[in-house]
Amino acid sequence: MSGRHTGELHSHTVEGTDPQLHVGVHEPQADAGLRPVLLLHGFSSSAKLNWEDSGWVKSLLDAGRRVVTVDLPGHGRSGAPEDMDSYAPSRIRADLLQIAVDAGARPLRDGDPSSGLDVIGYSLGSRLAWEFGATQHELVHRLVLGGPNVADPLAEFDLVAAQRYLADGTPIADASTAWLLRMAQGLPSNNIFALLSLVEAIKSEPFDPAEAVPHMPMLLVAGENDERAASLPELAGLGAKAGALVEQLVLPGRNHTNAVTSRAFKQAAVSFLGV
Amino acid sequence: MAEISFPLPDLGEGLIEATVLEWLVSPGEQVERNQPLVEVETTKSAVELPSPQAGRVVRIHGRPGDKINVGEPLIVFEVPDNTAGIVGTVPHEDAPKRRVRLSAVLDED
Numbered sequence: 001m002s003g004r005h006t007g008e009l010h011s012h013t014v015e016g017t018d019p020q021l022h023v024g025v026h027e028p029q030a031d032a033g034l035r036p037v038l039l040l041h042g043f044s045s046s047a048k049l050n051w052e053d054s055g056w057v058k059s060l061l062d063a064g065r066r067v068v069t070v071d072l073p074g075h076g077r078s079g080a081p082e083d084m085d086s087y088a089p090s091r092i093r094a095d096l097l098q099i100a101v102d103a104g105a106r107p108l109r110d111g112d113p114s115s116g117l118d119v120i121g122y123s124l125g126s127r128l129a130w131e132f133g134a135t136q137h138e139l140v141h142r143l144v145l146g147g148p149n150v151a152d153p154l155a156e157f158d159l160v161a162a163q164r165y166l167a168d169g170t171p172i173a174d175a176s177t178a179w180l181l182r183m184a185q186g187l188p189s190n191n192i193f194a195l196l197s198l199v200e201a202i203k204s205e206p207f208d209p210a211e212a213v214p215h216m217p218m219l220l221v222a223g224e225n226d227e228r229a230a231s232l233p234e235l236a237g238l239g240a241k242a243g244a245l246v247e248q249l250v251l252p253g254r255n256h257t258n259a260v261t262s263r264a265f266k267q268a269a270v271s272f273l274g275v
Numbered sequence: 276m277a278e279i280s281f282p283l284p285d286l287g288e289g290l291i292e293a294t295v296l297e298w299l300v301s302p303g304e305q306v307e308r309n310q311p312l313v314e315v316e317t318t319k320s321a322v323e324l325p326s327p328q329a330g331r332v333v334r335i336h337g338r339p340g341d342k343i344n345v346g347e348p349l350i351v352f353e354v355p356d357n358t359a360g361i362v363g364t365v366p367h368e369d370a371p372k373r374r375v376r377l378s379a380v381l382d383e384d
Contacts, residue, residue, distance in 0.1 A: 045320070053322045053323070054320075054321060054322060054323055055314075055322075055323030055325075058311070058323075186318075186319050187319065188288065253339075257316065257320065258296055258314075258316045258321040260320070261296060261314040261316075261321040261322065261323050262297075262314070263297065263299060263311075
């Protein structure tokens, strides 16, 4: 793999506590002189699975982009704090802002292509990117949102049933809850109790895309066989109403899991952000 | 010229098979080491496999949707005879992170 890799546990305190988030900064061999790209992975995934093993980091480095990855709390190589506040989406967005600034992102300036920050999210990462873009319009230049939702499937998660299942194996009635928990348990690197804390925190701050809408250009992407593809027009409508330039891309034959590696997805993102 | 066959590598986490999603190279094509070859999907995630070898692609195994077991042939390369022997010694690009000083302390045993 090309480029220099530095991994670090993010140690800047935010509002007095250390978020313990693992940050990776990947430098391109030939820098295109454009702003850094921040990558936000999905629930129960990690920077490695969502962005490195899938070929995204390499694609962006080959395009001369500086790439910043971060593992969400309780995921990948990040810590799994015990306090619920660490998992609140609003708190995570504050942590992301600190990480972006520490990685060298500076507010957008007219005529300076190295200013600002591009953000690519997938699934839960797209929710965070949507809200981050809406609240950080002086920093965020463009957004690419993969497998985005209009509602939050995690907000419907049956925590009580999940905890009962983990305690004594009582089957989970709700199919979506059972699927999410199976996915969360599938990876040894996941801290299952931290992931449940994240779910609980998300339930207290469910996603409402209409509450704050990003104004910057955005590319919405989903697999044709991903039920979330249906949310693209709705999000596009919200964005357009707010004055954003919105492009949509549906990936033929792909679902929520395997859209991630799609070459067409990467090429579209690299070209959309390459301005 | 010699042919070198590469099997589907061990993808970790006890996975024994993967489904081909899309080939990114085709027979006849010259590829570089680390160039993405194919996208495959396991029960846990989708991954892009980089080429372990530079060479010309002779054959690829599995169409989109086909399952391949770990260890079964994935791709065959044609390489010049004199490079066929070095397979397995993958050069490492990264600079060493840590310098180890070998200071002989002969008196201590």
